[in-house]
Amino acid sequence: SGKDLELARKRVRFDWEGQMEHALDPDKPRTMCPDDPGPCTMCGKYCAISIMSNYLAEGN
């Protein structure tokens, strides 16, 4: 749906606050979200968003 696509775009931009706007219970994830823009720490070096962003930035 349009909402899913909008959320996916916020996710790929690491727009944490934007993602909170779509949360069913925004107060809970706000306590766990990174303060800074960029990937969280959950997947470490395997962050799929960072890997794909770097891949595309290299002109692939």
Ligand code: SF4
């Ligand atoms: S580390 Fe994992 S959970 Fe965190 S932003 Fe990257 S893909 Fe998403």
